[in-house]
Amino acid sequence: MKVISNLKLLLKITQEYGNAHFTLSFSAIFSLLFLLYSYNFNTQAVRPIVLVFFVVYLLTTLYVWLISKSIKRDLANHGNIHIRTRILGYPLILTVLVGNIFASSFGFSLVTKNKTPEYTFATYAFLTQLFIIGVSGFNLFKPYVIDSFLLVMGAFVLLAIIFAVMIILVSKYVTQASAPKWMLPIGLILLLPVLTGNLFSLLLGYGLIKKARQKDASSIEKWQKMWSKILRNSMAVFGMFFIIFMFSLSVISPWTFDYDFATQNNYSAILQTPTLEYPLGTDDFGRDLFSRIVFGAQISLIVGFFSTIIPAIIGGTLGAITGYYGKKTDNIIMRLLDILYAIPGILLAIAIIAAFGANTVNLIIALSVGSIPTYARTMRATVMQISNYEFVESARALGASDSTIIFKHIVPNSLAPMIVKATLTIGGAVISTSSLSFLGLGVEPHIPEWGNILKIGSTYLETHSYLAIFPGLCIMLLVLSFNFFGDGLRDAFDPKTN
Amino acid sequence: MTQSINIYKPKISSIFSSSYLKVTNRGKFYKILLFILGLPVHIVTVLTFYFGKGQNQYGNAYKSCEEQLVSKGLLGSWRKQFLEQENTKATFFHETLTAEQLNKKADLLVQEKLQKEIERQVAAQGLEKYTYQSYFKQLLNSRNFLLISVIPGVLMYVLLLLYSNPFVQFIFERVLQTLFVILGVATLVFTILYISPLDPARNILGIEATSEQIENFNRLYGLDQPYLAQLWQSLSGLFTFDLGTSFAGKEDIMASIANKFPVTLQIAILSLVMAVIIAIPVGILSAIRPNSFLDYTFMIVALIGLSIPSFWQGLIFILTFSLELSWFPATYNPQNWLSLVLPVVVLGTTLCASIARMTRSSMLEVINEDYIITAKAKGLNERKVISKHAIRNAMIPIITVIGLLFGGMLGGASVTEKVFNISGIGSYIVDKQFIPDIPAILGGVVYIAITISIVNLVIDITYAFFDPRIRSKMKKEG
Numbered sequence: 001m002k003v004i005s006n007l008k009l010l011l012k013i014t015q016e017y018g019n020a021h022f023t024l025s026f027s028a029i030f031s032l033l034f035l036l037y038s039y040n041f042n043t044q045a046v047r048p049i050v051l052v053f054f055v056v057y058l059l060t061t062l063y064v065w066l067i068s069k070s071i072k073r074d075l076a077n078h079g080n081i082h083i084r085t086r087i088l089g090y091p092l093i094l095t096v097l098v099g100n101i102f103a104s105s106f107g108f109s110l111v112t113k114n115k116t117p118e119y120t121f122a123t124y125a126f127l128t129q130l131f132i133i134g135v136s137g138f139n140l141f142k143p144y145v146i147d148s149f150l151l152v153m154g155a156f157v158l159l160a161i162i163f164a165v166m167i168i169l170v171s172k173y174v175t176q177a178s179a180p181k182w183m184l185p186i187g188l189i190l191l192l193p194v195l196t197g198n199l200f201s202l203l204l205g206y207g208l209i210k211k212a213r214q215k216d217a218s219s220i221e222k223w224q225k226m227w228s229k230i231l232r233n234s235m236a237v238f239g240m241f242f243i244i245f246m247f248s249l250s251v252i253s254p255w256t257f258d259y260d261f262a263t264q265n266n267y268s269a270i271l272q273t274p275t276l277e278y279p280l281g282t283d284d285f286g287r288d289l290f291s292r293i294v295f296g297a298q299i300s301l302i303v304g305f306f307s308t309i310i311p312a313i314i315g316g317t318l319g320a321i322t323g324y325y326g327k328k329t330d331n332i333i334m335r336l337l338d339i340l341y342a343i344p345g346i347l348l349a350i351a352i353i354a355a356f357g358a359n360t361v362n363l364i365i366a367l368s369v370g371s372i373p374t375y376a377r378t379m380r381a382t383v384m385q386i387s388n389y390e391f392v393e394s395a396r397a398l399g400a401s402d403s404t405i406i407f408k409h410i411v412p413n414s415l416a417p418m419i420v421k422a423t424l425t426i427g428g429a430v431i432s433t434s435s436l437s438f439l440g441l442g443v444e445p446h447i448p449e450w451g452n453i454l455k456i457g458s459t460y461l462e463t464h465s466y467l468a469i470f471p472g473l474c475i476m477l478l479v480l481s482f483n484f485f486g487d488g489l490r491d492a493f494d495p496k497t498n
Numbered sequence: 499m500t501q502s503i504n505i506y507k508p509k510i511s512s513i514f515s516s517s518y519l520k521v522t523n524r525g526k527f528y529k530i531l532l533f534i535l536g537l538p539v540h541i542v543t544v545l546t547f548y549f550g551k552g553q554n555q556y557g558n559a560y561k562s563c564e565e566q567l568v569s570k571g572l573l574g575s576w577r578k579q580f581l582e583q584e585n586t587k588a589t590f591f592h593e594t595l596t597a598e599q600l601n602k603k604a605d606l607l608v609q610e611k612l613q614k615e616i617e618r619q620v621a622a623q624g625l626e627k628y629t630y631q632s633y634f635k636q637l638l639n640s641r642n643f644l645l646i647s648v649i650p651g652v653l654m655y656v657l658l659l660l661y662s663n664p665f666v667q668f669i670f671e672r673v674l675q676t677l678f679v680i681l682g683v684a685t686l687v688f689t690i691l692y693i694s695p696l697d698p699a700r701n702i703l704g705i706e707a708t709s710e711q712i713e714n715f716n717r718l719y720g721l722d723q724p725y726l727a728q729l730w731q732s733l734s735g736l737f738t739f740d741l742g743t744s745f746a747g748k749e750d751i752m753a754s755i756a757n758k759f760p761v762t763l764q765i766a767i768l769s770l771v772m773a774v775i776i777a778i779p780v781g782i783l784s785a786i787r788p789n790s791f792l793d794y795t796f797m798i799v800a801l802i803g804l805s806i807p808s809f810w811q812g813l814i815f816i817l818t819f820s821l822e823l824s825w826f827p828a829t830y831n832p833q834n835w836l837s838l839v840l841p842v843v844v845l846g847t848t849l850c851a852s853i854a855r856m857t858r859s860s861m862l863e864v865i866n867e868d869y870i871i872t873a874k875a876k877g878l879n880e881r882k883v884i885s886k887h888a889i890r891n892a893m894i895p896i897i898t899v900i901g902l903l904f905g906g907m908l909g910g911a912s913v914t915e916k917v918f919n920i921s922g923i924g925s926y927i928v929d930k931q932f933i934p935d936i937p938a939i940l941g942g943v944v945y946i947a948i949t950i951s952i953v954n955l956v957i958d959i960t961y962a963f964f965d966p967r968i969r970s971k972m973k974k975e976g
Contacts, residue, residue, distance in 0.1 A: 343943065347946060351943050435913045462821055468814075476806050
């Protein structure tokens with residue numbers, strides 16, 4: 001092992017030091033935001049709860065600053081982080097109680113030296129579960145809750161405890177290359193919580209099974225390498241966290257949220273400002289904005305997912321065929337796709353919706369058609385490159401048919417750019433969905449979709465601006481998360497950026 | 499020998515003959531095209547070709563060579579070799595072949611080899627295969643032939659001229675491609691609107707309209723005609739700038755589009771200018787100091803800019819800058835330039851973010867190139883290396899991306915226009931889609947697509963002009 005003596009280089013490659021700075025800036029930004037929000041400029045009054053949040057965030061920021069100083073000192077003196085500094089991370093974990101995901105995840109990463117991808121998955125599975133419990137918990141302030149609420153919440157608390165135990169077990173027993181044999185059944189059990197949409201649990205379970213079985217060392221190493229590259233990028237991890245959190249929330253919302261609050265008119269509570277009962281206020285029909293946004297996530301994710309996966313499959317197949325056969329096939333298909341490419345996506349979507357009417361299915365089709373050429377181009381470029389490799393040649397020499405070569409040998413090897421492209425374009429699809437709904441061309445107006453909510457909000461911009469601010473923030477955060485995650489994937493997959 | 503002379507002294511005749519060779523080598527389609535374009539000339543030359551076939555040097559040489567080879571008795575030994583080869587192949591793949599099959603295969607291979615061998619020997623004697631093509635090529639070399647045939651074969655000669663220079667050929671092909679795309683776009687959009695299950699007549703005349711009224715309406719707008727007739731009418735309408743009147747309101751569609759298009763274009767171009775002015779310096783700064791605090795801040799801001807839905811950004815801007823601070827008016831008004839500021843900023847945000855990210859990655863790629871290291875090694879200071887060597891090379895992909903994004907922006911303008919109540923082409927299309935007013939939507943979408951295609955065409959051609967790499971690649975392929 002080479003001893004790195006240069007302090008600057010050491011600081012650069014020490015993940016904790018980078019994370020400390022990252023946490024520092026985000027906690028600082030949030031405390032500033034809380035400070036600004038704590039004073040109501042219109043009524044000249046102080047909001048005490050927000051002020052408390054500000055103080056907590058400010059203290060966290062100072063604390064993280066201290067930690068970063070002590071990490072730097074440790075590295076300068078010993079070349080590694082001292083155990084005393086690591087212990088400082090434990091109090092940081094508690095900041096999850098005020099919703100400071102940045103600080104608490106930094107705390108988790110600081111307290112252990114043994115950072116496997118499984119450890120990170122376990123911590124994020126735990127954090128996701130806590131956030132789900134927290135968000136669903138707001139329903140307690142409603143006049144009544146849905147029947148399954150208590151049962152499901154109990155199950156969630158249990159799950160959170162399981163994840164907390166897993167964090168400890170994983171940090172103790174799982175190494176970079178292996179896990180003890182008794183982890184295998186645990187891994188299998190951990191596949192189950194995916195039914196609540198907690199994909200971190202799925203990843204954790206899968207990783208544990210892989211490592212406990214000890215079947216294929218090279219595939220374990222590949223798994224380890226890929227994830228450690230992705231997880232190194234803090235923004236990508238938070239993007240992934242928010243996506244999975246939103247996904248999980250939209251999966252479990254039918255069990256913990258009452259759909260009636262989101263759709264039934266309640267004329268006794270029209271245009272209420274945010275209170276505990278209505279955390280984000282109510283709209284002009286007295287519908288709870290908070291529930292509407294939670295249910296809106298479902299539609300946005302569904303439309304975003306399908307209008308990405310459909311063109312990815314169609315465009316990918318076309319691209320693979322054109323890239324493999326080249327010449328005439330290539331010329332004909334690509335020239336035809338050029339026609340689609342020449343029309344801006346949103347205009348084509350408007351034209352299709354104009355012709356077939358505005359509803360969710362047509363919206364998905366309209367958005368899909370427009371993005372076929374981009375996927376075809378991405379796939380074609382990769383396939384053209386890959387079909388020149390030796391393994392393709394050897395498959396051909398062994399007498400494999402063209403379709404086998406394309407779909408068994410070439411396509412699996414050219415999926416990485418497609419996955420990156422898809423992640424980066426889901427965000428665009430989410431924006432397009434809400435934009436079209438905002439214009440009245442997307443999801444049917446009675447469904448609580450973010451664009452529809454914003455449409456109502458835009459009419460009350462002057463008097464009740466929160467109706468327009470919150471759904472927009474959600475769209476932005478979701479799209480931002482997809483973009484950060486996509487960027488992280490791209491950096492991890494692209495050999496050029498290494 | 500003759501070739502080298504041709505290069506140094508390009509005569510008109512040799513231009514045609516070499517370009518003829520190039521074009522015919524491109525495949526069957528081009529051969530047929532040339533034949534059709536120069537039909538009057540070809541009719542005469544085909545006749546002279548068949549009458550003059552008697553004095554065929556090539557055929558004679560071919561025959562004598564074949565006889566020579568056969569008499570040498572080479573065929574037998576080749577056959578033996580091939581039989582053995584096929585046998586080992588069959589055993590390796592565990593195939594069972596009958597003797598007859600083996601013999602057949604070996605015979606085929608022998609014939610193939612014989613033909614190749616003869617062709618090689620004949621070619622070594624300096625004889626070309628005597629085909630109509632080579633005959634015609636020879637004719638093109640003579641000045642007299644050209645003088646006689648220039649008028650009847652003018653179309654063919656124009657094509658040959660276009661293909662004589664790789665640059666002209668590139669422009670010609672690119673223009674053709676654009677025309678094809680434009681035609682395709684018009685057909686596609688029309689077809690989508692044609693197969694629509696919605697009934698504009700019902701929507702305009704109301705539910706109580708009698709079937710007679712509806713029939714009358716359909717006849718008036720030609721909606722009762724067959725697909726091809728309607729398509730032809732729409733296409734000719736699009737390209738003669740006469741789309742008739744809209745279904746609702748009976749306004750002249752061309753006049754309204756001509757009124758609204760400049761508004762959209764003005765906003766789009768202003769946003770583009772704003773985006774370029776902000777994004778390129780930001781991208782360059784980020785790339786010069788990668789992974790610095792400045793870089794991270796810029797790139798996170800850019801990513802936020804990419805993730806903001808433009809209609810929401812518009813609403814927030816109206817809320818803060820119009821309602822709370824009252825710096826800018828909330829709705830667009832052509833007389834007041836201040837009302838342009840918000841829509842331009844909103845429309846330009848996404849573009850700005852994309853260009854900044856693109857500039858950064860393109861610059862990073864260029865900075866690691868060998869010629870930058872060379873420039874640094876020879877002692878240039880950093881400022882000069884960046885401004886003289888890096889930026890100029892990094893700009894090439896950026897400009898292409900700007901061209902593509904400009905298209906997306908024109909499309910996305912419809913949302914921004916709706917938020918700020920601008921009567922541009924985008925909001926016009928959105929307003930018309932509820933009926934659906936087929937000619938209006940068709941016109942709006944297709945004219946935007948045409949604008950985008952032309953912008954991209956111009957960018958591509960300019961590139962071919964300025965980028966030496968593209969030029970040399972064209973010459974090689976040409």
